[in-house]
Amino acid sequence: MAIAEQQPDAVATLGWTGVLHEWTTTVDHKKIGILYVLMSLVFLVVAGLEAILMRCQLLVPRNDFLPPNTFNQLFTMHGTTMVFFVGMPILIGVGNYLVPLMIGARDMAFPRMNALGFWATLFGGILVYSSYATGGAPAIGWFAYAPLTERTFARSAATDLWALGLLVSGIGTLTSGINFIATILGMRAPGMTLRKIPFFPWTMLWTSVQIVFAIPPLTAALIMVLLDRNLGAHFFDTQNGGSAYLWQHLFWFFGHPEVYILVLPAFGMVSEVIPVFSRKVLFGYEFMAAATAAIAFISMGVWAHHMFAVGMSKTLDLYFAAASLLVSIPTGIKFFNWLATMYGGKIRFASPMLFAFGFLSMFLIGGLTGIMLAIAPFNFQLSDSYFVVGHFHWVLIGGTLFGLFSGLHYWYPKVTGRMLSERLAQWQFWLLLIGFMLTFGPMHISGVLGMPRRIYTYDANRGWEFWNQITTLGALIQVPSYALFVINITWSYFKGKPAGDDPWNAWTLEWATTSPPPSYNFEEIPHVRSRRPLWDLKYPDDPDWKYE
Amino acid sequence: MTATTLSSRQHAPESEDIPLTVTQIGMIAFLASEVAFFSTLIVAYLTFLGKDTIGPTPAEALSLRVPLVSTVFLLSSSGAIYLAERGLHSARPGAFRKWWALTILLGAAFLAGTLYEWSELIGVHRLTISRNLFGTTFYTLVGFHALHVTCGIIAMLVLLGLSWRCGLSATKGGGVELVSWYWHFVDAVWLVVFSVVYWWGR
Numbered sequence: 001m002a003i004a005e006q007q008p009d010a011v012a013t014l015g016w017t018g019v020l021h022e023w024t025t026t027v028d029h030k031k032i033g034i035l036y037v038l039m040s041l042v043f044l045v046v047a048g049l050e051a052i053l054m055r056c057q058l059l060v061p062r063n064d065f066l067p068p069n070t071f072n073q074l075f076t077m078h079g080t081t082m083v084f085f086v087g088m089p090i091l092i093g094v095g096n097y098l099v100p101l102m103i104g105a106r107d108m109a110f111p112r113m114n115a116l117g118f119w120a121t122l123f124g125g126i127l128v129y130s131s132y133a134t135g136g137a138p139a140i141g142w143f144a145y146a147p148l149t150e151r152t153f154a155r156s157a158a159t160d161l162w163a164l165g166l167l168v169s170g171i172g173t174l175t176s177g178i179n180f181i182a183t184i185l186g187m188r189a190p191g192m193t194l195r196k197i198p199f200f201p202w203t204m205l206w207t208s209v210q211i212v213f214a215i216p217p218l219t220a221a222l223i224m225v226l227l228d229r230n231l232g233a234h235f236f237d238t239q240n241g242g243s244a245y246l247w248q249h250l251f252w253f254f255g256h257p258e259v260y261i262l263v264l265p266a267f268g269m270v271s272e273v274i275p276v277f278s279r280k281v282l283f284g285y286e287f288m289a290a291a292t293a294a295i296a297f298i299s300m301g302v303w304a305h306h307m308f309a310v311g312m313s314k315t316l317d318l319y320f321a322a323a324s325l326l327v328s329i330p331t332g333i334k335f336f337n338w339l340a341t342m343y344g345g346k347i348r349f350a351s352p353m354l355f356a357f358g359f360l361s362m363f364l365i366g367g368l369t370g371i372m373l374a375i376a377p378f379n380f381q382l383s384d385s386y387f388v389v390g391h392f393h394w395v396l397i398g399g400t401l402f403g404l405f406s407g408l409h410y411w412y413p414k415v416t417g418r419m420l421s422e423r424l425a426q427w428q429f430w431l432l433l434i435g436f437m438l439t440f441g442p443m444h445i446s447g448v449l450g451m452p453r454r455i456y457t458y459d460a461n462r463g464w465e466f467w468n469q470i471t472t473l474g475a476l477i478q479v480p481s482y483a484l485f486v487i488n489i490t491w492s493y494f495k496g497k498p499a500g501d502d503p504w505n506a507w508t509l510e511w512a513t514t515s516p517p518p519s520y521n522f523e524e525i526p527h528v529r530s531r532r533p534l535w536d537l538k539y540p541d542d543p544d545w546k547y548e
Numbered sequence: 549m550t551a552t553t554l555s556s557r558q559h560a561p562e563s564e565d566i567p568l569t570v571t572q573i574g575m576i577a578f579l580a581s582e583v584a585f586f587s588t589l590i591v592a593y594l595t596f597l598g599k600d601t602i603g604p605t606p607a608e609a610l611s612l613r614v615p616l617v618s619t620v621f622l623l624s625s626s627g628a629i630y631l632a633e634r635g636l637h638s639a640r641p642g643a644f645r646k647w648w649a650l651t652i653l654l655g656a657a658f659l660a661g662t663l664y665e666w667s668e669l670i671g672v673h674r675l676t677i678s679r680n681l682f683g684t685t686f687y688t689l690v691g692f693h694a695l696h697v698t699c700g701i702i703a704m705l706v707l708l709g710l711s712w713r714c715g716l717s718a719t720k721g722g723g724v725e726l727v728s729w730y731w732h733f734v735d736a737v738w739l740v741v742f743s744v745v746y747w748w749g750r
Contacts, residue, residue, distance in 0.1 A: 109570040178577040186570035194565050212577050216585035224592065227688060232678030235592060235688075241681050246595050250588060 027111035028519055029096050032118050034415065036093025037408075039122055040086045041486070046129075047081035048482060050074045055472040061460040071456035072139035077128075079142025080162065083258065084169055085125040087400060091265040092117075092176045094407055095204045097415065099180060101510035101517060102198045104189025104526050104533075109182035110175075117175040124169025131158035131165075138162045141454065143255060146236030146247035149225050160229055163222045170219050177211030180204050189509070191528035195289075196548075198508045198531070199282060200407075202289055203268030206296040210257045210264075213300060218254035221247065248310065252303035260299040262396060263363075264292060266403025267334060270356045273406050274338055276506045277353035278345030281544075284337040285531065291330035291337075298327050308376045309383035317376045324374035331367060335360070350504075351425035355406035358433055362398025369394060369444065384454075387447025393440045405432075405485075412489065413503045417515040418496030424488040431481035438474025442467035507532035575726045579733050582696075586737050589689045590744055596681040597749055606682055606749050609673040615746050618661030619738065622697075625654035626735045629728045636716060636724055644716070644724075648708055651731065655701045662694050686745065693741050696734045703727050 014022060023031060054074050057066040066074070096114065100107055108114045131137045138158040140148045149159050184205045188197065197205075225247075227233035234242040275282045282288060305324040308317060338360060347353065369391040373379050382388060405428075412420050446467040451458065458464050502511040512534050513522050530536055530544035566573070597606075628651040635643030666687075669675045677687045707723055710716060716724060 109574060174581055178574050178581070181577040182570045182574035185566050186568065186573045188565075208577075212581045213584045216581045217588040220585050220588035220592075224688065227677065227684070233684040233688070234678070234681050235684060241596070241599055241601065242684075243595060246592065250592075253588075 025115075027107075027115045029100050029108045029111065029114060030415075030517065030519070030521075032114050033093045033095075033097030035118055036089045036096060036121070039118075039125070040090035040093060043081050043085040043125060044090075045482070045486075047078050047086060048479075050078040050081070052475055052479065054078070055475040057456060058458075058468045059472045060469075061458055061462075061465055063457055066456065068456040069136065069139060072141075072454070073137040075454055076139055076141055076144075076162075077137050080128060080166070081125070082396075083142060083262070084166060085121070085128070087262045087396065088173055088258075089118075089121050090404060091207070091262065091400075092121075092173070094269070094404070094411070095180060095200075095207075095265060096176070098411060098510060099183055099201045099204055100187070101414075101513065101521055102201050102508050103184060103187065103192060104509050104522065104528060105183060105187040106521050106525075108179050109187055110179050113175050114179055117172040117179065120172030120175070121169045124165045124167075124172060126165075127168060128162050128165030131161040134158045134161065143251050144225070144247075145251075146225075146242070146244040147238045149229070149247075150237050151229050152237075152239070160226060163225045163229075167219055167222045167226075170215050170222070173211055174215045174219075177208040177215070180208040181212070184208075189526050189528050192533075195286075196528060196531050199271040199285070199288065200265070200268035203264045203271070203292055206292050207261050207264045210261050210296055210300070214254045214257035214261065217250055221250040221254070224250075245310065248307050249304065252306045255306065256303040257296075257299050259392075259395070260295055263399045263403075264295065266359065266400045266407075267292065269403050269407030269410070270338065270359050272506075272508065273352045273356045273410050274341050276410075276504050277348045277350060277356070278342045279348075280341055280345040281532065282337070283340035283343075284333075287333055288337050291333040294330040295327060298323060298330070302327060305374055305376075305379070308379040321374055321376045325371060328367065328371055335364065350409075351420065351422055351429065352406045352410035352504075354426065354429045355402050355409060358429065359399060359402035359406060362394060362402055362433075362436070366391060366394035366398045382447055384452055385447035386443045386451045386453055389453045390440045390443030390447060393443070397436055397440070402432075405429075410504065411510070412492070413499030414510055414515045414517070416493050416496070417499055418492050419499050419503060420488050420492045420496060424484050424491075428481050428484040428488065431477060431484070435474045435477030435479075435481060438477060439471050440474070442470040442474075446471075502534070507535045509533055512537065571726060575729055579729065582733065582737075586689075586692070586740070589685075589692060590740065593685040593689050593744060593749070596685050600680045600682050602680050604673045604675055604679075604682070606686070606745070609669055609675050609682070610746060610750055612746060614661050614665045614668075615742065618658045618665075619742055621654045621657045621661065622735055622738055625651045625658070626732055628654060629731050633724060633728050639717065641711060641715060645708065645711055648704060648711070652701055652704050652708065655697055655704070655731075659694060659697055659701075662690065689741060690745065693734070693737055696737070700727065700731050700734055703730070 023035065026032060026035075053066060054071060057063050057071055059065075096108065099105075129137075134157045136156065136158060138144075138149075138154060138161075140154055140159060140162070144159075144162075147153060149163075184197070184201050224233065224235040228235050228237055228242070234240040236242045236244060236247045238244050271282055271288065302320060302324045304312060304316060304320040308320070312320075369387070373382065373388065373391055409420055409425055412418075446464045447453075449463055449467070451462070451464045451468075458468075499515050501513065501515055503515075504511070509522075509526060509528070510517070512526060526533060530548050532544045536543040536545060568576075603609075628647050632644050632647035632651060635641070635645075635647055675683045675686075677683050703723075704727060707716065707727060
């Protein structure tokens, strides 16, 4: 491969304003990807601090650390931020950086629309946070149930800013979804048929399909909220015949695919990491690919399992329970394939693999509590309790975040040309794993003991005190873990060991170019003949395409 | 390496899989998202249909006179844009511009019909967006469709200007094809909206 070209010192040649100008006007998918990830990390810190404040309030019964209204604002902003300004943009950012590299393209299909997507997401986030300037953030919860969002109950402009911010960032998300679809379907390197596509781009494709079908209904519903609030329309205005029930359907029609938008890319990341660190090809590629598509399809039809306690008809309850249970089949296929990939492999316990293990074990537990909650009668009992909070954090952190960290540790050397400190990464992993289990494990118990979500305080004699204290302790243990990650990526950027083009001895195209890749990615667009094009290059005597 | 070989869209897509260009794929994905958007508005319309306790009801307020004429305008504009595209492909820029301008005019006539209808609804029937559930859902659904027609007209005006100033050709005028897809889509949405609002809903 070409010798890594010397990256000239950008500040020396351009000056600070030049660098700033370059990054704000860039349409390079790699720079935009980095901007997405950095923005998400800032929002992650903000939303994490909001969570810590809430945990401090719940440390002891009848605490008056935070007033109730502030508490309501905090859980609204925590949820909104984590879903819209951390989870989605960080996955889209990683996808932005990697998808063109992995499929052998020079950029995304629509580079300027790509930049538009990032800036719309960022300004959407700023709009949502500007609601604090109206005298307080909205206190409506992240799923903003009607009629709480009506003027009658949320009088300040905070809720308008919240809706506008999500609308604007939703447009950003939608453009990136469209961009991924066009890029992955239309710009693969010669020879890379759909059946030879690396697994991470494959999951990004299906995530994007879900974005395309799930975001517009949210946009429409947010427009209805804004019309209700500002022009006196009656969509969700229950006093004038509007329907709170309609909002729930519309929101969860977006909200449930959203869960899979957040987790499919993480599936893709560990599906890249596990084979490389087990020194085996991904087991059952076709089944994995089909399972991804199946999850995308089925998850479009399960949204009302968030609404069992509303009192839908028995038929709807049955349908949505059965459909939700059905998702566990393709997900199970994936699990067995990951395990089979590792089986008999030469496993290396480097940090990406460690996080992949964390993903496998934790996401499994989150999936199992999901099966419990899909059973309607069980759900009646525990709806809106801390059990639900424990469940979805287990899925989103145990699944998405562990998978994401696996990917970030795996691809950091490609992005920066330097290795992360393995020691810091191990500390980060163990602190996160322990802190995470201590935080969200006890929530299942306090939920079963009857603690509702979103209460700002509780009485001492309920038996919830101990479990809440463990939860708060766990949250505090997680703090240094995130700090170590920030320290690690900063320190390694300047002082890390040089990585070389292919530090993990991997097989996909992004490792065939330099680290960091030049702005044009590849000097020559590679020709692909198998699912492991780099293996074919490394071992011309024993190429994969002979056997596929 | 020259600038052309670095262009991101240089290498042709693998036609063995998908015989479309990236811009075509992108447009299809965008139109799919629009399907989801309009479906949501239609679901809201149907949810509240007939649930009003105060009038006016669709049967009282809506007349078919103006919308039928508007519909004819919009549907024939699909034919006009098809002829415009054919003009472009057979390298007759004059024919392209003539039919393209006619498409714009027909779209504008449709919008004029909507304006007339709305002024009647507001002035005579006192139906506003805040009057009742029918007003709320009607203006949102029909209004967002009209907004899409407006966006299409703006895009067509831009391309018309480009055609005048720089000339468009079948190879250089990719935007023409995509805008015509969008226009046909907006037309198809109107057929659904018309059936739901003026036929089924009355």
